[in-house]
Amino acid sequence: MIHSLFLINHSGDIFLEKHWKSVIGRSVCDYFFEAKEKAVQPENVPPVLQTPHHYLISVYRDKLFFLSVVQTEVPPLFVIEFLHRVADTVQDYFGECSEGVIKDNVVTVYELLEEMLDNGFPLATESNVLKEMIRPPTILRSVVNTLTGGSNVGDTLPTGQLSSIPWRRAGVKYTNNEAYFDVIEEIDAILDKSGTTVFAEIQGVIEACVRLTGMPDLTLSFMNPRLLDDMSFHPCVRFKRWESERILSFIPPDGNFTLMTYHVSSQNVVALPVYVKQNISFLETGSCGRLDITIGPKQTMGKTVEGLTVTVHMPKTVLSANLTATQGNYTYNLATKVLVWDIGKLNPQKLPNLRGSLSLQAGAPRPEENPALDITLKIQQLAISGLKVSRLDMYGEKYKPFKGVKYLTKAGKFQVRT
């Protein structure tokens, strides 16, 4: 199972190590550094590396490498999932996952790691179980602790770990009982030069924030559940019920959690909210090029498209851009060669357009590659797949909770090729 964990920052310093079995020297990371050197970009470091005696499995999150060392045959996905879980837990406990925060809370992090794995076997990875054993730091508590000599470690048995619903602790109490669900859909799409869709799909997720007293049993039903292609559920969801009735029935964890993720595949026709007309060309002679981008609404179901930005990764030889935008601002970063056009709201009456000339390094050959456009956008109160929640009911408790459902559509990896 998982033998050791090293946390490595962007510049390649190991700032925390944890061994669940015998201690493995830091020198094992040299293989990783070698691969990192070779990959140039940190994102490109291969996640599974083989060394003469160990395997190094790593993830790159929040500019940190979480590198684990294993010695025997272990499912690598298991390790990768766990590493992401470590990052999630740090995020959850301290609000962000960064070198600074981890160093500030090193003892707590260490205790957490100790609770999360035993001899390399996962022990407690559910946030609410962990929080029962090791309380997250708050300013108030640290003050109190200093005064009274109290500690952050709970002395109760983590009850949740043993019950058949390990994700929920007993004895939850709220004065305001509320349950909110956010249906968030991301569009992943690739459009080709002419604007036709090469590939499009929707990744959906239902994030929940449930603060309900006692042991509520919820059911959530959809108007059109057949839309969904592939779902993965939080362990709390009763799968049988979904299979037979297409209803989500569950006893929720306390607080924030991801209820389900789903996928509306490329088999179905995916509605795209915007279209893009673009032309980026470089002249054969003379060191300049032209750029012309227009964005217009396509299928927005009557909602407004907001937060629209276009990012272009220009070829290295592009020195500057002299453009005019009919709406919004553009910036061209000389160092990273990234052009960002921040449009904001899309006005269907007056389509935003960005055009002008690009100047290239004198004498440089015409760039070989075509820069791709990255689009981001947001549409409030719309799930682009058409998914709608029809009702939310609560059983098992007597009070009347506050309920709410919000929809949001975002661009995920929305790329236009030129």
Added chain:
Amino acid sequence: MTDSKYFTTTKKGEIFELKAELNSDKKEKKKEAVKKVIASMTVGKDVSALFPDVVNCMQTDNLELKKLVYLYLMNYAKSQPDMAIMAVNTFVKDCEDPNPLIRALAVRTMGCIRVDKITEYLCEPLRKCLKDEDPYVRKTAAVCAAKLHDINAQLVEDQGFLDTLKDLISDSNPMVVANAVAALSEIAESHPNSNLLDLNPQTINKLLTALNECTEWGQIFILDCLANYTPRDDRESQSICERVTPRLSHANSAVVLSAVKVLMKFMEMLPKDLDYYGTLLKKLAPPLVTLLSAEPELQYVALRNINLIVQRRPEILKHEMKVFFVKYNDPIYVKLEKLDIMIRLASQANIAQVLAELKEYATEVDVDFVRKAVRAIGRCAIKVEQSAERCVSTLLDLIQTKVNYVVQEAIVVIKDIFRKYPNKYESVIATLCENLDSLDEPEARAAMIWIVGEYAERIDNADELLESFLEGFHDESTQVQLQLLTAIVKLFLKKPTETQELVQQVLSLATQDSDNPDLRDRGYIYWRLLSTDPVAAKEVVLAEKPLISEETDLIEPTLLEELICHIGTLASVYHKPPSAFVEGSRGVQHKRLPGSAGSGESESQDTGSAAGVTEAPPAVIPSQGDLLGDLLNLDLTPPTTTGPPPPSSGMQMGAMDLLGGGLDSLMGDESEPLGGDLGGSPAMGAGFSAPTAAMPASFNAPVSGGLDDLFDLGGGVGLPMGAYTPPKTIWLPAMKAKGLEISGTFVRRAGVIQMEMTLTNKAMSVMTDFAIQFNRNSFGLAPAGPLQVLTPLSPNQSIEVALPLSTVGPVMKMEPLNNLQVAVKNNIDVFYFSCQYPISMLFVEDGKMERQVFLATWKDIPNDNESQFQIKDCHLNSDAASNKLQGSNIFTIAKRTVEGQDMLYQSMKLTNSIWVLAELRVQAGNPNYTVCLKCRAAEVSQGVFQCYEAVLKN
């Protein structure tokens, strides 16, 4: 208030200050101090000097402080074992605490203290905790049993913890079940044959029940364990599949992939016409697709596995081509994998889409990726015949871009397309020739030269083109040189009149001015061919080449089957069988898909994963040239210990007079492989490199073998002792054989086993017409020639005969192993007798293992295969013993002296490539030696021991 302050204290007197604080009376100060110690520890500072002070803080009611001290203990107990004993009492006490959290914490921590002395104290508390009333304690204890096993396996077995663990599989709490399974799986990895996880329908049912209720991690363990089960029939198989399918909807991708593994395996047993089979196939696609929207690291592992799945069952994802389209900001490792799968899924139906994508990719920034994309276009052309034309025109478009590496890559793949569709696309040759000058990579140059040579009759200025390459002949890489040589010979055979000069030039360059033996040999062969029989030369060199096959990078089917059983594991990421690379797994079981059982049983016996590499069937190696590993076969290490040596070794060839008679025999022996090399090699990916690539495979092995022999001989020169030869004994008494008496013995001389016999005629008449035959025997011993008794044997005459033996005869296991049944015939009758040969006859000269390999193999062989023997009354010192044994090809690899006892680590190899590893313990002044033998085929141990005894005592 943050912990970062703990990082700042780096003063000199730090340890001293901490010591004072740890011994403070104030609880709060103590805790702060322990925290500081832990913080120093986490960043790798050595604070082990504080051990006693920290341990003193252990007796506390404060749970946090206790935990912190435990943390510290786990880290440093190993370096301070004596001090750690001090803590034992507290642990034992805590194991009886009324609070189950403390009980569990104590048993958990105890297991992490990897000190031998402590383990014995751990047994009693562990036993109690395994049966604790609280499931939390039980599940913690289950893991502790695995920890303890890691430290002291024998102890765990003796104490019966394994049985307790097995009982826990039936525990009422699903978490306990999951941990018990996890612990047993880990233990089982070091005991491949122990049948720890004895799966039967009852336990399977228990596991399936627990599967629904335990944590995500527990589900992974249980699913992986289920995958090892072989259902009795298709009904059971289906019912398990039905209960596993819901796991495909789990949020944890590792659960999903483990479930896919179980389903892929059990699906094999379902009849294909069953409705459920179709349903299952449909259910598998969406979760696999969803894995691709996860984080890139997860995508990578998923893609590597999908690569296996589409090879086994392409129907699952055949409609999902689009999800494998590459986004420009995917990490490169994801891009390359996606590309590979796109080609696998390419078919007539979707080829247009795929080609459009590939063309798009060919204009991206990343050079590696662009190259693979261009290469992929070529692969599409070869795979989908209807698309070949479009692929070629796409490639021509790309060549027009004049981007150097794109052009080069395109030419390499166009060569492959020519190999697949000869005489179809020659019209493009002109375009290719225009780019001749821009080619600077050997592979592209070689490809271009091949095209010119192959189509020399249609290229008017072929001789000029080739001549231009010839100018810098010696600066070219071997690959190009070889290709140029062949191309010019082809040209000569096609246009003999104009190119005579050219061919002479290249032959002389290759044979006289080159140091490269491959090149020289090939040059000589052509030379001789051309000078003796030009017609034959034409037949050989211009022979019709076999078409290259569609997909050369497919994983070999038996390996694929095994890998399918290992979906989700490291093996599946590396596409190698676990035995080939996982160090920790001592003796790996070969997993096979059900329904195809028995396909690979024969290899499981021994062949020695000793070298690790040899396990992978050599046939697989060429297929490794997938998109990631574009190494061609050149870099692959030749199998180290396989097979009988080929007829001629590279060493000898170098020395041989190539123009003399030797060549004819060489030609005769090897015309087949040479034909392949000269004309067309069968592998596409290998394509041009095949001639060179084939060399290492067939020649390097003997070369290194030859070298080893040399070295060993060198080592053996100074040694006075030869192999031990047992005295002759009477095998066939005269009274049983009508007056013929045979006594004999076996010797090994210069690597040849000989049966030395004395035949005595005790009858009254002359004996003639001797012949000998062996029954089938354990090691395939057979006479290498006829029994040479040239003169008739007169009455009362004796004759000495030496019969060389080979070990390639038919094999049958005998009892005892070294029994040999012999039939001897003369003019009077046929006589039968049996004799026993010392196993040491079979020890080959290159039986000396590499130290590392020895170590790994020693670990790798399960303890069950170990046997121990005593040799009494032997009065040699260890060096003398070592020398003596070496005479019989028992090689000492290392010697270690521990407390006056010499331990010799020795290895020997039998003629059938079984390795035997031995540890010989010699204590000065003690005439009794101990031999410890480890061998995958444990049966030989007894015989080997007898050899030891015989050799050492004579």
